Amino acid sequence: MGGREAADHRDDERCVEAIRTAVELGMNHVDTAEMYAAGHAEELVGRAVKSFSRDSVFIATKVWHTNLRYDDVIKSCKRSLERLQLKYVDLYMVHWPNPRIPVAETMRAMERLVKDGLVRYIGVSNFDVKLLQEAMESLKSEEVVSNQVEYSLENRLVERELLPFCARNGVTVVAYTPLGKGRIPAEASANTARGRVLKRLADKYGKTPAQVALNWVVWNPSVITIPKAVRKEHLQENAGAAGWRLAEEDYEELCKAWR
Numbered sequence: 500m501g502g503r504e505a506a507d508h509r510d511d512e513r514c515v516e517a518i519r520t521a522v523e524l525g526m527n528h529v530d531t532a533e534m535y536a537a538g539h540a541e542e543l544v545g546r547a548v549k550s551f552s553r554d555s556v557f558i559a560t561k562v563w564h565t566n567l568r569y570d571d572v573i574k575s576c577k578r579s580l581e582r583l584q585l586k587y588v589d590l591y592m593v594h595w596p597n598p599r600i601p602v603a604e605t606m607r608a609m610e611r612l613v614k615d616g617l618v619r620y621i622g623v624s625n626f627d628v629k630l631l632q633e634a635m636e637s638l639k640s641e642e643v644v645s646n647q648v649e650y651s652l653e654n655r656l657v658e659r660e661l662l663p664f665c666a667r668n669g670v671t672v673v674a675y676t677p678l679g680k681g682r683i684p685a686e687a688s689a690n691t692a693r694g695r696v697l698k699r700l701a702d703k704y705g706k707t708p709a710q711v712a713l714n715w716v717v718w719n720p721s722v723i724t725i726p727k728a729v730r731k732e733h734l735q736e737n738a739g740a741a742g743w744r745l746a747e748e749d750y751e752e753l754c755k756a757w758r
Contacts, residue, residue, distance in 0.1 A: 510729075511543060517729045518547035522556055524738040530647075530673075530725045532561035532594055533579050541582035549584070558583065559590035559673075561624060561647075564597040572608035576617055592622035592647060596630050606637035613641050620644045622673075628664045635668070643670055650674035650722065652683050652697075652712055652757040666721040674724040677716045684709040696756040700749050706739065711753075713740035718750050 518529060529548065531540045541560060548556045560583065566575040576591060591612060593605060612618040623634055624647035635643050646665060650657050650672065657672065665672050678684060686694030687701065687708035694708075701708045716724045717740075726737045745753075 515547045528557045534563045545584040557589045561592040561594035564595040567600040567605040569608040590620045591618040603637040645671040647673040653679045672722045677724040683712045693756040710740040
């Protein structure tokens with residue numbers, strides 16, 4: 500949204516409208532990052548959420564792995580707030596760990612941001628159990644509330660260690676790429692063996708394969724998800740993945756089919 504490595508303004512109005520539509524549909528967790536489109540994605544989010552009261556949206560953004568020194572974290576957050584046109588962000592995350600910069604130094608800056616009222620909650624992204632634990636132990640007065648990682652029917656690596664660890668410690672897992680960039684619902688259309696299971700359950704619940712796949716991701720109470728969409732019909736489809744729950748036996752059937 501807003502470009503890739505550089506800003507692309509061609510679809511700005513469409514992107515702003517997509518964010519507004521998502522919030523109106525009840526998807527009020529808006530995720531962005533300073534590196535998305537060289538900051539332009541944050542600018543688009545800022546434009547979009549002006550239409551809503553501040554407490555009706557949850558704005559999450561991320562600091563890039565090259566900016567994890569204490570002073571750089573502070574500066575990055577302030578630049579993000581300028582682009583977002585906000586006084587604070589709800590969740591500020593480390594986008595990727597940087598082995599050359601101590602986690603404790605970064606967490607110290609995160610706590611400073613909370614103390615100064617620029618950030619409400621601290622999160623991380625793409626952290627394994629060891630790094631997450633290190634981040635948690637580095638904080639003196641705050642907590643790591645979330646870890647954003649890839650998780651879907653086709654990518655379940657976090658189930659081995661990370662998901663149980665987060666559940667035990669009250670850390671929310673924020674799942675990105677929950678539809679495998681469209682590959683998961685495409686299997687239902689392609690009539691693969693596991694795609695047929697997905698399609699049959701979609702028919703059972705009166706949902707689409709994508710909605711069933713998304714509902715599977717958030718079946719665990721420790722997990723939320725942030726599916727990406729711009730087209731209105733996809734936004735509406737994503738919203739339809741909430742407000743209901745797969746029966747346990749259907750959840751388990753999908754687990755086995757997509758093992």
